[in-house]
Amino acid sequence: MTEQPVLELVDLVAGYRTRHGLLGKRGLVRAVDGVNLTVGAGETVCLVGESGCGKSTVARAVVNLLRPVSGEVRFAGRSLAGMDRRELRAMRREVQLVFQDPYASLNPRMTVRELITEAWRIHPGIVPRERWDAEVAELLERVGLNPAHAARYPHQFSGGQRQRICIARALSVRPRLIVCDEAVSALDVSIQAQILALLGKLRDELGVAYLFITHDLGVVRHFADRVAVMHLGKIVETGETEQIYSSPAHPYTQALISAAPSVDDWRDRGDDEIMLRGDVPSPSNPPAGCRFHTRCWKADERCHTDEPALEQRGVGHPVACHYASVDTGLKAETRPR
Amino acid sequence: MSDGALLEVSELAVAFGDLRAVRGVSLTVEKGQTLAIVGESGSGKSITSLAVMGLLPAQAKVVGGGITLDGVSLLDLAPDELRRLRGEELAMIFQDPLSALNPSLTVGYQIAEMFRRRRGASRAAANERAVEAMAEVGIPDAAGRARSYPHEFSGGMRQRIMIAMALALEPRLLIADEPTTALDVTVQAQILRLLRERQRAGLAMIIISHDLGVVARTAQSVIVMYAGQAVESGTVAEVYDAPAHPYTLGLMAASPSARTSRRGIRPIDGNPPDQAALPTGCAFHPRCPFARERCRTETPPLRRLPSGRASACHFAEEVLAHDRTAGA
Numbered sequence: 001m002t003e004q005p006v007l008e009l010v011d012l013v014a015g016y017r018t019r020h021g022l023l024g025k026r027g028l029v030r031a032v033d034g035v036n037l038t039v040g041a042g043e044t045v046c047l048v049g050e051s052g053c054g055k056s057t058v059a060r061a062v063v064n065l066l067r068p069v070s071g072e073v074r075f076a077g078r079s080l081a082g083m084d085r086r087e088l089r090a091m092r093r094e095v096q097l098v099f100q101d102p103y104a105s106l107n108p109r110m111t112v113r114e115l116i117t118e119a120w121r122i123h124p125g126i127v128p129r130e131r132w133d134a135e136v137a138e139l140l141e142r143v144g145l146n147p148a149h150a151a152r153y154p155h156q157f158s159g160g161q162r163q164r165i166c167i168a169r170a171l172s173v174r175p176r177l178i179v180c181d182e183a184v185s186a187l188d189v190s191i192q193a194q195i196l197a198l199l200g201k202l203r204d205e206l207g208v209a210y211l212f213i214t215h216d217l218g219v220v221r222h223f224a225d226r227v228a229v230m231h232l233g234k235i236v237e238t239g240e241t242e243q244i245y246s247s248p249a250h251p252y253t254q255a256l257i258s259a260a261p262s263v264d265d266w267r268d269r270g271d272d273e274i275m276l277r278g279d280v281p282s283p284s285n286p287p288a289g290c291r292f293h294t295r296c297w298k299a300d301e302r303c304h305t306d307e308p309a310l311e312q313r314g315v316g317h318p319v320a321c322h323y324a325s326v327d328t329g330l331k332a333e334t335r336p337r
Numbered sequence: 338m339s340d341g342a343l344l345e346v347s348e349l350a351v352a353f354g355d356l357r358a359v360r361g362v363s364l365t366v367e368k369g370q371t372l373a374i375v376g377e378s379g380s381g382k383s384i385t386s387l388a389v390m391g392l393l394p395a396q397a398k399v400v401g402g403g404i405t406l407d408g409v410s411l412l413d414l415a416p417d418e419l420r421r422l423r424g425e426e427l428a429m430i431f432q433d434p435l436s437a438l439n440p441s442l443t444v445g446y447q448i449a450e451m452f453r454r455r456r457g458a459s460r461a462a463a464n465e466r467a468v469e470a471m472a473e474v475g476i477p478d479a480a481g482r483a484r485s486y487p488h489e490f491s492g493g494m495r496q497r498i499m500i501a502m503a504l505a506l507e508p509r510l511l512i513a514d515e516p517t518t519a520l521d522v523t524v525q526a527q528i529l530r531l532l533r534e535r536q537r538a539g540l541a542m543i544i545i546s547h548d549l550g551v552v553a554r555t556a557q558s559v560i561v562m563y564a565g566q567a568v569e570s571g572t573v574a575e576v577y578d579a580p581a582h583p584y585t586l587g588l589m590a591a592s593p594s595a596r597t598s599r600r601g602i603r604p605i606d607g608n609p610p611d612q613a614a615l616p617t618g619c620a621f622h623p624r625c626p627f628a629r630e631r632c633r634t635e636t637p638p639l640r641r642l643p644s645g646r647a648s649a650c651h652f653a654e655e656v657l658a659h660d661r662t663a664g665a
Contacts (some may be wrong), residue, residue, distance in 0.1 A: 050521035152405035188377035193591035193604035259526035261550025
C-alpha cells in the first residue's frame, strides 16, 4: 500500500498514575507499553484482548483524551504532539469515537437533531445552516433511523437505535477514522449484527476506516481486515484476520480463540479447549520477561527473563513469542488448576 | 413426563402489574441434566428462573401455572419451607458475584455460615468444610484464601466462590443466570468447565444465557424464549443443527463465531417488541422472514414436532426444510 495510513501508532507508551495508600508512592501504570499499529484508509483493524490489556487506553490516546508518556500517535502522517490547537481541532473532526454504552454517551436533554447538529455548531463550515435539516434526515436514513424522529429524545429509542444515533453523530463531521470502543458489546445478538452490518455498509459507501476495539473474538473474525491481539499492554500477534484465526502462533492467541464459545461448539463438546491457569496478571505489576509466561504452557527459563519482540518468526505474520508455532504442542490433557 | 424429571414448570405466567413478562412457559429439567434458557434482553428468561427460586421482585407475581420440584409444588409452600429448600435443594448464581457477597466478611466466614446455620456445625467444623468447598471449585491455597475478603479476589475467583457457596449444601438443582457474562473469555472457559464437571458429577442445572456459544458448551437441552414465551425447545444438537423456529434460525445466523470463517453474519430485522404493546398473533411476526397473513392474527402454540422437539411457529416444517437447503 502506497497510500498514506490514516493512523499510525509508533512505540506508543501510555498509562495512568496511581497511588498506593493516602501518602504512598506514586506509580505509573504503563497500560500501553510500546505499541506499533497502522490503520490504512478505509481499513478495519481490530484490537482484541481481555480486560486490563490496554486496548481502551489505546483508544483514548488515539483521540487525544490521554497524552502519551512516550512514542507517537500520527494522524495522516502528522504527529499529534506537534499539532497546535487549531490543527488539533481539525484533527478531532477526522477521528470520531463510538463507545460501548449509548445510554451514557448521549445527552438526555438534547433531541436527536440537536445531538447531530452540535458538531456543526462547533465546526462551522462542514454543513451550511440551511442544509442542516436535509443533512440530518439524510444521516438518520443512512444509519437506519426514521428521519421523522429527529425531534425525539434519546430515551425514546432502544439501545440499538441509540447506538445508531451515536454513529450518525460520529458521521456528521465526515470522519476518516472511527474508533469503536466495545461499540457492539452491550447489544443483544440480533441488534449487534445489525450494527455490524451498518458499520460495514458505511465502510463500503464512505470509505471510513475503523479502529475496532473489542474482547469478542467472534465479532473480530467477521468484521476485521486485520487483527492485533493485545496482552498486558503489548501486541503479541498481528496479521490478516483469516491468517490469525486459521493459524494462530502465539499461545495466548491460541488460548483466546479456543476459549471463545461458539455456536458450533455443540458438534464437539469435548473438553478440548485450551485452559489457561489462573487470571490475567495486574497491569500495574506485569511479570518480567514475557508477560504471558505465568499462564503459558510453553514457558521455560528464557521466557522468565527474556522478553520476546514482535517480529517475523517464520509463521507468516509477526508474533511475540520465543516458541511461536502453529502447533500448540498440546494434547487434550490441559486440565485447569 | 418421564420419571427422570426433577423440576417441572408448566404454563408459568408472571406479571408485573398489567405487564405479562412470562406468558405460559413450560419446561422440564431432568435429573443430572443441564437445560439452557436462551433469549435476548426482555425475553423473560431471568424472570422465569427467579419464579422457580421464589425470588421474584415484589412488584412481580406468578399469575398462572405451576412449578414442581420432585413432585412438590413450590408455589404452595410456606415461606419458611421455601427458604429451607433454597440452598438445600435449589441454588442460584448470578452474573455479578460481587453484589451477592458481603464485602465486610471473609469469604470463608460466608461459606462456613451455611454449615453453621443449616447443618448446625461447630465453628471449627464449618470452617473446615468451607475450605474444602473452596478447594473443590479450584481456588488455589483455599485455607489461606478463606481469610480474604471478596474484593481481594478476581472476577473469576469470585464466581468460583459463589459456586462453592451455592453447592455447599449439595442442592439438586443449580440455576446459573449469565454466570460468565462479566468474565474474560479465558476465565469464562474455566468456569464453564467447572460447571460441566459438576453436571457430570450428577448436578442438574438451568443455565440462562444470551450467548448461544455458552449454551452449546454446557447444556443438553435448550429452550429459546422470545417476548415472554418459549418459541422453540429440544435437545441442543437438534435445535442447533436445524432450528425449527425463525427466531432461532435468526439468532444462529446473527451470532459471530470465532471458529468459522463465514464472513457474513445476518442480522434479524427490527427490534425486540415492547412488552406493553406486543404485536398481535405471533409476537415475532414483524421481524420474521417467513411471516404470512395468518401470523398476524393467530398466535401459534408451542407444538410437538415428530422427534419430540417443539416449535411455536405455524410454518415450523418449512423453517426446518429451509435450514437443510441452506446447508447451515
